[in-house]
Amino acid sequence: MRHPYAARVGIFLIAIASIAAVVGCGGGESYTLTISSTAGGSVTTPGVGSFAYDEGTAVNLVAAAEDGYHFVRWIGNAGTIANATFATTIITVNGDYQITACFGADFMVATGSLHSVGLRIDHTVVCAGDNSNGQCDVGDWTDIIQAAAGADHTVGLKADGTVVAVGYNYDGQCDVGGWTDIIKVAAGVTHTVGLDSDGTVVAVGDNLYHECDVGNWTDIIQVAAGWGYTVGLKSDGAVVAVGVDNCGQCGVANWTDIVQIAAGWSHTVGLRTDGTVVAVGLNDYGQCDVGGWANIVQVTAGVAHTVGLKADGTVVAVGENSVGECDINDWTDIVQVAAGLYHTVGLKADGTVVAVGGNNYGQCDVSSWDLT
Numbered sequence: 001m002r003h004p005y006a007a008r009v010g011i012f013l014i015a016i017a018s019i020a021a022v023v024g025c026g027g028g029e030s031y032t033l034t035i036s037s038t039a040g041g042s043v044t045t046p047g048v049g050s051f052a053y054d055e056g057t058a059v060n061l062v063a064a065a066e067d068g069y070h071f072v073r074w075i076g077n078a079g080t081i082a083n084a085t086f087a088t089t090i091i092t093v094n095g096d097y098q099i100t101a102c103f104g105a106d107f108m109v110a111t112g113s114l115h116s117v118g119l120r121i122d123h124t125v126v127c128a129g130d131n132s133n134g135q136c137d138v139g140d141w142t143d144i145i146q147a148a149a150g151a152d153h154t155v156g157l158k159a160d161g162t163v164v165a166v167g168y169n170y171d172g173q174c175d176v177g178g179w180t181d182i183i184k185v186a187a188g189v190t191h192t193v194g195l196d197s198d199g200t201v202v203a204v205g206d207n208l209y210h211e212c213d214v215g216n217w218t219d220i221i222q223v224a225a226g227w228g229y230t231v232g233l234k235s236d237g238a239v240v241a242v243g244v245d246n247c248g249q250c251g252v253a254n255w256t257d258i259v260q261i262a263a264g265w266s267h268t269v270g271l272r273t274d275g276t277v278v279a280v281g282l283n284d285y286g287q288c289d290v291g292g293w294a295n296i297v298q299v300t301a302g303v304a305h306t307v308g309l310k311a312d313g314t315v316v317a318v319g320e321n322s323v324g325e326c327d328i329n330d331w332t333d334i335v336q337v338a339a340g341l342y343h344t345v346g347l348k349a350d351g352t353v354v355a356v357g358g359n360n361y362g363q364c365d366v367s368s369w370d371l372t
Helices: 006-023
Strands: 030-037 041-045 049-054 057-065 069-076 088-093 097-105 108-111 115-119 125-129 144-149 153-158 163-167 182-187 191-196 201-205 220-225 229-234 239-243 258-263 267-272 277-281 296-301 305-310 315-319 334-339 343-348 353-357
Touching: 030 041, 030 057, 030 088, 041 097, 049 057, 057 069, 057 097, 069 296, 088 097, 097 296, 097 334, 108 334, 108 343, 115 144, 115 353, 125 153, 153 182, 153 191, 191 220, 201 229, 229 258, 267 296, 305 334
Parallel strands: 030 097, 108 144, 144 182, 182 220, 220 258, 258 296, 296 334
Antiparallel strands: 030 049, 041 057, 057 088, 069 097, 108 115, 115 125, 144 153, 153 163, 182 191, 191 201, 220 229, 229 239, 258 267, 267 277, 296 305, 305 315, 334 343, 343 353
């Protein structure tokens, strides 16, 4: 015979099950994943916007670049992404996360002390500004995939991994003719640095402060060069530096989670995976006051100013502004920035270029450029 309370117990258990379904008992909490992208591409899976997922869900991420652009990395809560440098990867949702897919243009700008450099999408190069040492004599360059500029010299990385350079060569900073298998270059004031495909580094030029003593570096993925010092970013997000350290510009040993570095005259800047920025070194003009920056996707450093590109295409800057080098508040639709001695250059998504700051040598005469 059925127990007289069986029916009530059954109803009670059904009620408990219904409550569990409403509050998600046993299914974990639900979190929001907010996804955005910079100019030059989009996120095709799961898309751009906000999405709700149960705790612990592994979400496929797929970023697709537009013509003339390439995928660079994910920033934001990138520590939860399986590989933040892969366009196709997975993120595990264990909280409310915000991530951004960052894209870079196949065309680019670079700045020396008193000259500006533009790399066209057809892999040719254009220059404006001081040419007293032949640093703008790049009209015959072809097959260039990256450009860098020092104080008075210009460096070009060719598609075959070789390197060319023009300009002031008193210290041998242009002696790059024997380099091969190079994947990135950087130009300091009087020295040049190359990143080999195997993660090692080569350098030529002035070595007064041992800024070229990089022969023992390994596992490097990016290099930057300032006045008398060299900085390297390792694949694990750590940073190394050699050279002059009179202002603490080489004090990067405790940095972690860095995805991009920049070297100014005497200060060093690092972009973190979460889109925040750190800086060390000379700060007499406030060029290291970047602690409040957020949603940054690229950084660059001049002699005494620092510039950051935000995910929405706007730009921020701190530091010396004696000739308007930080007057970038009205810039929009920017995809890359470069900082020279006392000028700043911005590359727009449509391939045109803007510039502010000192123009005594015509280094800001870039309004006619179309790099696409």
